[in-house]
Amino acid sequence: MRLCVALDLSDEKENISLAKSLKKCDxxxxxxxxxxxxxxxxIVSELKNINDDFKIFLDLxxxxxxxxxxxxxxxIAELNVEMFNVHASSGKTAMKMVKDRLSRIKNPPIVLxxxxxxxxxxxxxxAIYNEGVEKKxxxxxxxxxxxxIEGVVCSVYESLMIKKYTNDDxxxxxxxxxxxxxxxxxxxxxxxxxxxxxxxxxxxxxxxxPIYQAKNPLDATQKILDSLKEI
Ligand code: C5P
Numbered sequence: 001m002r003l004c005v006a007l008d009l010s011d012e013k014e015n016i017s018l019a020k021s022l023k024k025c026d027x028x029x030x031x032x033x034x035x036x037x038x039x040x041x042x043i044v045s046e047l048k049n050i051n052d053d054f055k056i057f058l059d060l061x062x063x064x065x066x067x068x069x070x071x072x073x074x075x076i077a078e079l080n081v082e083m084f085n086v087h088a089s090s091g092k093t094a095m096k097m098v099k100d101r102l103s104r105i106k107n108p109p110i111v112l113x114x115x116x117x118x119x120x121x122x123x124x125x126x127a128i129y130n131e132g133v134e135k136k137x138x139x140x141x142x143x144x145x146x147x148x149i150e151g152v153v154c155s156v157y158e159s160l161m162i163k164k165y166t167n168d169d170x171x172x173x174x175x176x177x178x179x180x181x182x183x184x185x186x187x188x189x190x191x192x193x194x195x196x197x198x199x200x201x202x203x204x205x206x207x208x209x210p211i212y213q214a215k216n217p218l219d220a221t222q223k224i225l226d227s228l229k230e231i
Contacts (some may be wrong), residue, residue: 006208
């Protein structure tokens with residue numbers, strides 16, 4: 001299980017100084033839409049300049065017509081990020097085209113898909129997809145797997161089921177992790193600790209606030225990395 005730290009701070013300087021403080025840690029860094037739009041694509045090289053071993057997950061959640069998504073995927077690959085994501089609801093044709101385009105590139109990034117955004121409740125999800133969240137999320141996961149996508153972003157509690165209906169090697173990346181207890185749940189609805197993530201065979205855990213809001217983000221990160229070694 002790998003730790004992915006969400007760089008969700010309110011400006012570029014703060015994100016960079018968080019990354020600098022984690023310079024010696026074996027972590028992935030998640031760069032989201034806000035930071036990418038605000039700080040530009042150079043944010044990736046700036047992070048790599050801090051530590052060339054940082055792995056970058058570009059969380060842009062692509063959703064467009066297949067050719068536009070494939071074009072965007074190709075441009076993302078040129079940024080030298082290790083992973084990015086698309087919406088599974090963009091469909092199998094789009095996901096296959098993204099994978100096909102990347103197959104022409106040496107060392108292409110891993111592609112994950114987003115099944116159901118956690119901001120949807122059951123009713124608002126049904127209004128768009130005409131199906132319950134769990135059933136549709138599983139269908140999206142299967143379609144992603146069949147399209148050659150390497151894994152999904154999902155909740156800890158869906159990870160095992162998704163692996164069961166796809167493949168053991170199909171990756172799961174799970175936000176909503178609260179490594180130091182659930183007291184600080186923030187806006188996450190279904191939170192889990194590291195042991196639960198491990199039991200549910202999550203491949204990546206994404207942690208944001210429990211790290212960057214900690215008094216000492218480096219200590220918090222090291223504690224998490226130590227507990228990953230212990231389990
Ligand atoms: O601060 P926290 O640990 O809750 O951050 C989780 C990160 O994962 C945030 O960047 C959030 O946008 C992202 N995320 C999520 N739920 C999803 C997809 C992404 O919390 N379904």
